[in-house]
Amino acid sequence: MIINHPILGPRDAQEFVYLGDASLIHRPDGLTASIEAFHDYTYLRANPAGLHRELWYHEQGDRSWLVVTRNTVTHEITSVELARDVARSEGRSK
């Protein structure tokens, strides 16, 4: 597969390490969240057959974590963003 890196352009997916569902961005706070909430965050997945937002790490490249939107049936990739930008835009900070 080819991932169109937002900074570096098309790169072989072999340079990347896959993590999974980009919902992992929304980590609850361990001091306030319930174990149930943390369980859902850590263990449950929508696992769609179709568009899937997922985290890839450009380990053999520029070390950026990316949010890739990919169709899990056709493998077509429709958007690639820097995970840091996505995380900030979705409210993550410190």
Added chain:
Amino acid sequence: MRDVNLKPITALGLDLPQVVTLGRWTLTERTDVALASLAVRRGRLADVQALASAAGLPLPPAAMSEQGAVYAAFWVTPEMWFVEAPFASHEDIRRHLLAAFGEAASITEQTDAWVRFDLVGPGLAQVLERLSNFDLAAAPSGTATRTVLEHLGCYLIKRSETLVSLYGPRSSAQSLHHAWVVAAQSVL
């Protein structure tokens, strides 16, 4: 100060850098370059840029490298560069850069984390296409990229059509060297 004088060896385990020539290509181990990483502290990009130009240190754009008077640099990741300088004058490169950037940047010595090989000759793409998925032929001179060679994360810097610098993990210098020699032979 103790009377201890440690004598360096090269990544290939020799006293002097090794040079091998295969047909039209030469592979030279470079031990005369000091290397450090320079990463912008949060919110200090403008400061770093100002201090860099004051120090005559280029900060090339993404995926590019640039040679300055003393310093050269290549991009590694957003707001981070690897800085090259002559080893003879800048062995303790971190000290030089700390003096220039203070707390505006995070600076880490990288010199011996890597082995550098300079690949010289025409049509280097013929050899590299057997080692890496990087499209060297299509890349403009000055391109600097990280990619995989021999299962290892390496930096390739296309300094000109006939000169490519390869930075690989120092501990795997012999494996990388072997891979290059084998690839060159199967093209010749």
Added chain:
Amino acid sequence: MRYSGFRILKEALTGHKGWTPQWRDPEPQSSYDYIIVGGGGHGLATAYYLAKEFNQARIAVLEKGYLGGGNVGRNTTIIRSNYLLDGNQPFYEFSLKLWEGLEQDFNYNAMVSQRGIINLIHTDAARDAATRRGNAMIMNGADAELLNRDQVKAMYPFLNFDNARFPIKGALMQRRGGTVRHDAVAWGYARGADSRGVDLIQNCEVTGMRIENGKILGVETSKGFIGAKKVGVAVAGSSSKVMAHAGMRLPIESHVLQAFVSEGLKPVIDGVMTFGAGHFYVSQSDKGGLVFGGDIDGYNSYAQRGNLPVIEDVIEGGMALMPMIGRARLLRAWGGIMDMSMDGSPIIDKTHIDGLYFNGGWCYGGFKATPASGWCFAHLLAKDEPHATATAYRFDRFLKGLMIDEKGQGAQPNLH
């Protein structure tokens, strides 16, 4: 009709006119006591044992495509019970024992062949782990042996012993492990279930579930609504898709696992072998093809096909282990969709919906589990309590912190 050598003789002499369909193609009835969603190995085995062992009736299996079209028909056909953890070992040993009597039980030659499986050891730490595992196996009633380098060499002298990057230091062996003709498993269960009155309904996709006040009433399908007292879902690979009809999110991701077969070759590899320093396992089929596989591609996928990096990685492992296969040729590569779970172990459990039961999360260990999975799921469906060997396969083990993590990789499905 009963199959036998005599029957073949008779048919051969009478022009094979007597062979009858191995299963019917019935139209679905308006309702059943049990609907099993999924006509793969696990679903067919569940229906078979429900009818045969638990004397249940009015059973239908709904298959969106053709019988045995899922992972039971696209795997590397290995059976074994060399598991480590208490939650797993008894279950897989139960499965292996069922394999051992399966053909006579359902009167179909699935070519269950206990040729022995070895897991190669390349480091001292790996030997310590193998020792721990082998002891756990024996304590659970399975068989295990620790082989040293010379014993492995006597068995497979052509392995790379002299020039290996990661030398072979021994192996953990289970002699009762082996291979099975995968398609025949699906067909044998299908024929056995059909002959006991189970309706096997092909090309019938479940498109929804009718649930009222927390109870399931039946399923919507491409052939219309079909009522049921109990619905058991066994659709590994598509579990999340089907259970989404019940509004459930699962501790499962779908990933593609590729498998490979070489051109036919005269016998060269007798048993099953797993490389311990790379992603590679191999056996040789009775037709002569080297059947091998490795790791999953590693990204969520519902496409039954993979990509080159894994193909190359697997075959690099093969060549590193067996440098004599260089001139053999890869004939076909295919992909199956795996239910990769959050701890690498399966789920056989009730759901929060009354009458809806789930069987999935098999990662890429599902084939060897087929008989026990069917038996235990049938047990749960018929008796509403888990079979003794499957008590740990619950949804709530993650909430309770009772993961069954053989590989010790944690909540990342693509690492299991």
Added chain:
Amino acid sequence: MTQSNRIAGGQIDRSQTFRFHFDGLPYLGHPGDTLASALLANGVRLMGRSFKYHRPRGPISAGSEEPNALVELRSGARQEPNTRATVAELFDGLTAQSQNRWPSLKFDALSINDRLNSFFTAGFYYKTFMWPASFWEKVYEPIIRRAAGLGSLTKLEDPDEYDKGFLHCDILIIGAGPAGLSAALTAGRSGARVILADEDFRMGGRLNAETFALGDQSGADWALAALAELASLPNVRLLNRTTVVGAFDHGIYGAVERVSDHLPVPLAGKPRQTFWRIYSKRAILAGGAIERPIAFENNDRPGIMLAGSLRAYANRWGVAVGDRTAVFTNNDDGLRTAVDLQAKGVDVVAVIDSRENSELLPGIRHLRGAEVTNSAGRLGLSQITVRMADGRTETLKVNALGVSGGWNPNVNITSHHRSRPVWREDIAAFVPGSGEIANLLVAGAAAGSLSTHGALVTGDEMARKALEGLGISAISAKLPKAEDAPVRIKAFWHVEGASRAWIDQQNDVTVKDIKLAHQENFTSVEHLKRYTTLGMATDQGKTGNVLGLAVMAELTGKSIPDTGTTVYRPPYTPVALGALAGRGRGHEFKPFRLTPSHKWAEEQGAVFVEVGYWLRTQWVAKAGETEWRQSVDREVLATRKSVGICDVTTLGKIDIQGTDAGAFLDKVYANTFSTLAVGKCRYGLMLREDGIVFDDGTTARMGPNEYVMTTTTANAVTVFRHLEYCRQVLWPDMDVQIISTTEAWAQFSVAGPNARNLLAKVVDQDISDAAFPYMGAGNITVGGLRARLFRISFSGELAFEIAVPTRYGDAMIRKLMEAGAEFDAVVYGTEALGVMRVEKGHVAGNELNGTSTALNMGLGKMVSRKKDSIGMLLSQRDGMTQADGLRLVGVKPANPAEALKAGSHFLKTGAAATAQNDEGWLTSLVYSPHLGHHIALGYLKNGASRIGEKMRAVNLLAGTDTEVEIVSPHFIDPEGERLRA
């Protein structure tokens, strides 16, 4: 040894003659021959035996679709099984053997199977061999396995090398026939980066096999001219002998280049084959079409082949397969074979044409509305039986028969993403559906344009379409005038009443088998395939699949497309495993990582051990030491007695800087680091989000905003990845910058009572306990050279770790040994390291097993509940905090003379060895020379409160059952006085 069947013409070089051997007999051939064409030229039609019935077989094709003529090529370690004689390029001295026969090809004992065929029906083996159960492995299966299989492997290591590589282009063109050449000319002239790949050693495709002209040139000459122009274009890369084997995601194609297979052995340093991964922006498939046979009784004899192939042997290779030839066709293309052969002076006995009203051929006995109903000839065709239109039958003496059931567009690669082709009634064949594979276009016969004109035109069209998509303006070639004959075909699949009529020739699938599959309700195409093995042979059914579908369609009364389609899987043709592995074999399987002291250690005769990619010193044997234990014991005792040195460079080192560095570490470590004083280090415990221990190591604070983290050797990469994840994805606004420095510093542990005394001789600063206390850390100098010193201990002794820039590491180990001479300093390896850490009770790999919590390890108190950190909350789940859960304990044999084994399980005294009684296991086991007996660490249920208890360590694999005592995991210096000394 005369080339009895060689006729005039063809593209072979008669000025050179090659000698070669088949089954030990010598023959002659020429450059440009394939093994099959050369054997046919020598009058050899019998080349193999079928898989199941061991029927005599000759080639039915002249290409890679060949199911029959499979041989073992070459000999010794280079012997390669199942090689298609039809594509094996002839070279001087070639040797080949027939396969899957015994004792000889002419007399094969297992051809008895053919006589017993009425028992060996499709799937017969599913119905028998079940009694008694034990007989399957012992009796039935061994017989089946010996009979099965095709060629054989020698079990010798493949002596040849293979390359892998990566190519990039704008447009990849697959196939260099008229369509591919036309596309390449347009794309090439327009300036696009083009790769043109063709599996043949001679590009041109059917143009080399046909006689009709392109413009005023022969097809073959036009191809040569086109190739010459393409070769002159710097933006075009021509890859002949290169098969594109698979279409993968996003424009990536796999291709195999047979670099040296046409040579006796590869040239020095050259690979046998190269596997290319081709990255394309657009691809054009111009793979042509594959002819299919018609099924009739005994249609599989040597001498019966596809009409187009019979023609190709005559036109391209100057070979007349027989001197009395007939043609059986249902379409006009078959007629071409008769015309061409007659023009070459071959006696064409008759053309049997299943169509009643096709155009009558002049000067040839053209039997319209006729069918071939049977054939005869023991090891090769000698006669055929023909049923005339009026029902009369006649036998014709012929030794070659060309059969044409029509042409199947070569859709193979278009279905690699599992999409299905569509049926076209007018040519009675499947053609690619539209757009299954992104950016893949199809031209020429592969797209159903079966005329030469159609190929040239669609090739140009697709090239223009591709160029347009790339924003390159197209410059088209002026296309020559070429034949544009319509496809006149009347679908005709098999002769009525045929039973043993072959459909899949290699796997011996006949019409009869398909009827049985239907009878038993294996009617879905996948069931048909799996039950009868139709299309599962090494040709993946390239010639037989559609025929099989057609027969099943007749039986079910459905149309062919409703019955199913044929989906091919990669690879297009089988690929040598060596090519897919490339150079990654033997020692090159994975790269080596060598430690800074490697060169010195080699000089000392050190024994090395693989740790990931690293090679570490395991121990260094001294003169007189014959057992590894002697060396390890000595290294341990000497270290505890005086001082030992160990290269610990392999541990991961991560530089962490920024104003939030401390706060960041508080998030990723279970314990607290923001409060750590500058110049100190602390042991850190890192959890996964699921509360299981991920990694551990000491992390030092080198400055207010600067930390140096150490990780285990095994997790250096994954920890770094995790830190990047935390700083980019979870806490993107933290001011933290990280970089690995693992290899930048050569780091040595100096441990033992004399550690300080030794180091004091080489470092420039005061390192007294006051100046450099336990857990101190700082930048120092060694003879003015920048260095780092950490006062940390894994062994439990007074110990330091000193780091210098890696290039000085070799000199440093030599200096330390020299300075240590007066203290009898030793180097210790990973074994001694392991012994000392177990003696001290430190956890390592065997305890950090991915399923253990801090509580299990006795480190529960380290998990701070006052702050949020990765894994903190989920580590508190009930199932992970049970009082009777596993706890780390020390273990020693009740009788010190007795040995223990890691991996043994704990049992209460008197308890049976069952899973129910299992209490835990021994994780790490060493012999402690210090204590003089085996000691171990282990996980034991409720272990913390069972110190002093006697129980058993059982290893059922070795049959040992040893009484042990549970003790504290700290075997030496539990109060830690030594390391604070």
